[in-house]
Amino acid sequence: MLMALLLSATLTSAQTAILPPAFPWNGASRALAVPANDAWVTPSEATGFRTTPRYDETIAYLRKLVAAAPQLKMISLGKSDEGREIWLVIASKERAFTPDALRRSGKPTLFAQASIHAGEMDGKDAGLMLLRDMTVRGTKRELLDRANFLFVPIFNVDGHERFSRFNRINQRGPEEIGYRTTSRNLNLNRDYMKADTQEMRAMIRALREWQPDLYIDLHVTDGADYQYDITFGGNGTFGWSPSIGAWMDATLRPPVERGLREMGHIPGQLIFTEDPLETGIIDGVEDPRLSNGYGDASHIPSILVENHSLKPYDQRVLGTYVFLEQVLRVLGSEGASLRAAIAADRTRRFDPVPLTWRVPDGEPQTIEFLGVESRKTLSAISGDVRIEWLGKPRDARVPFRKTTEVATSAKRPVAYWIPAAWRDVIAKLELHGIPFERIAAPREVDVEMDRFSAPKFDAQQFEGHVRVTATATPERRHVRYPAGSVRVATDQPLGTLAVLLLEPASNDSLFQWGFFDSILSPTEYVESYIMEPMAEQMLAEDPKLAEEFRKKIDSDEAFRGDARARLQWFYQRTPFYDELARLYPVGRETR
Numbered sequence: 001m002l003m004a005l006l007l008s009a010t011l012t013s014a015q016t017a018i019l020p021p022a023f024p025w026n027g028a029s030r031a032l033a034v035p036a037n038d039a040w041v042t043p044s045e046a047t048g049f050r051t052t053p054r055y056d057e058t059i060a061y062l063r064k065l066v067a068a069a070p071q072l073k074m075i076s077l078g079k080s081d082e083g084r085e086i087w088l089v090i091a092s093k094e095r096a097f098t099p100d101a102l103r104r105s106g107k108p109t110l111f112a113q114a115s116i117h118a119g120e121m122d123g124k125d126a127g128l129m130l131l132r133d134m135t136v137r138g139t140k141r142e143l144l145d146r147a148n149f150l151f152v153p154i155f156n157v158d159g160h161e162r163f164s165r166f167n168r169i170n171q172r173g174p175e176e177i178g179y180r181t182t183s184r185n186l187n188l189n190r191d192y193m194k195a196d197t198q199e200m201r202a203m204i205r206a207l208r209e210w211q212p213d214l215y216i217d218l219h220v221t222d223g224a225d226y227q228y229d230i231t232f233g234g235n236g237t238f239g240w241s242p243s244i245g246a247w248m249d250a251t252l253r254p255p256v257e258r259g260l261r262e263m264g265h266i267p268g269q270l271i272f273t274e275d276p277l278e279t280g281i282i283d284g285v286e287d288p289r290l291s292n293g294y295g296d297a298s299h300i301p302s303i304l305v306e307n308h309s310l311k312p313y314d315q316r317v318l319g320t321y322v323f324l325e326q327v328l329r330v331l332g333s334e335g336a337s338l339r340a341a342i343a344a345d346r347t348r349r350f351d352p353v354p355l356t357w358r359v360p361d362g363e364p365q366t367i368e369f370l371g372v373e374s375r376k377t378l379s380a381i382s383g384d385v386r387i388e389w390l391g392k393p394r395d396a397r398v399p400f401r402k403t404t405e406v407a408t409s410a411k412r413p414v415a416y417w418i419p420a421a422w423r424d425v426i427a428k429l430e431l432h433g434i435p436f437e438r439i440a441a442p443r444e445v446d447v448e449m450d451r452f453s454a455p456k457f458d459a460q461q462f463e464g465h466v467r468v469t470a471t472a473t474p475e476r477r478h479v480r481y482p483a484g485s486v487r488v489a490t491d492q493p494l495g496t497l498a499v500l501l502l503e504p505a506s507n508d509s510l511f512q513w514g515f516f517d518s519i520l521s522p523t524e525y526v527e528s529y530i531m532e533p534m535a536e537q538m539l540a541e542d543p544k545l546a547e548e549f550r551k552k553i554d555s556d557e558a559f560r561g562d563a564r565a566r567l568q569w570f571y572q573r574t575p576f577y578d579e580l581a582r583l584y585p586v587g588r589e590t591r
């Protein structure tokens, strides 16, 4: 009884998250919201941004809007793992409702997706307002004169319907929200390369079909407190698409930030550090498993938007609206220069191809940072430093580090050869839109192949996979590839993406994600009664081998004490040993 009382008392006191103080806000963008009695009020506006609509209510609003607006059409990109449709709204003045028609329109196209993390649904409610204002209400109709707009209101549709007051402990509204991950507990923003989910496969197909000029992924932060209400960025000028990065820095960011400020918002760089006033901020390259990393690797200009979770919901939704509006304006006037940047990056052939980056040595530059005052004390609960955000602005110059230096890279081969049996791997390349040649008859090719040793599996699974890395020793081989095998040339716009998927040293390679685990186990064995006399004979016939064995015994204590390893050492030196053991089946065609 006492236990039950204590338990219920705890539950009651933990019903509301204790957030740091809010900043007062009354931006000019408030005027964008229509009154509750407007015929086209969105569900969230109708409650003064206290709530966000469920999936059915969202789709019902959009259906009504599409029925009334000739510039709009809704199509399904496919179904989620739980069977919900993922809707795309196409906004086009000329009613160019197919990928071909949209391309023929000649106008640049913005593709924005909301709710990839369905607790972060600011983009959904902003998009509904903007689509209405571009069409039936007419206040932003001119945006469609010079650009097309594609909008996915809810990407993680299953997570969105896991609706609760308790899904985000660090977010100021709306009252109830969806959940970060999908019905299979997968994070869509880690799924861009491996594409495990139906949701991601639908999105990747959509990106290939619709070929947007700009791709925006709308989120809400976790983490530190600061004054900015909307932060955004991409992989910068030092990733896989430097020309696109330069366009975003020089052409997109300044007018978008200006437009946001004019409407009362506080835009900034992406901030992923816990205590930026203390440690500064880092501008890094995201791996391609994430939306903006994937966009960068495949030369689709991509922007990650992180609204600040501690700002009130109305401020965040309105900031997203202004952001999308400003981006559409820039796209309308600067579409030609963006397309030139895309073309430059699509013809770029990195060799070597950077795989990871780091911050170079030396003093970092500094930037002005709009932070929040904090107090740090020793915590009796954690035993570590406790940080309390005090709700008072504090501006300071902080270090701004950029990961401009390549840390690891891989040689770019002329082509990769994937044997026909690896159908799942070939299917991934096909999904990603990477062109390849499939051979109809067997072909003999000289290739370089990696022989793995010392494979290491992570102790924990990550996104349903156990990451594996291994030491690779390349060797030259003459291989007969069966019919149905594929040759993936790297001299193509998606060549760098192919390298990132197929080089085992790449963090997001299909090898590290575990698609090739089966090759890591030797599958034939030898008995000691066979290996003992053979080893004797080998030692007697080959003095060099005998010397090598003696040295190994002397220098390697673990080996010395491992009877099986000692016999295995000889087995590996007989022609009976599996010559394909731990051989990465993907071959590199080199010059």
Ligand SMILES: [Zn+2]
Pocket (backbone or CB within 6 Å): 117, 120, 219, 220
């Ligand atoms: Zn997110």
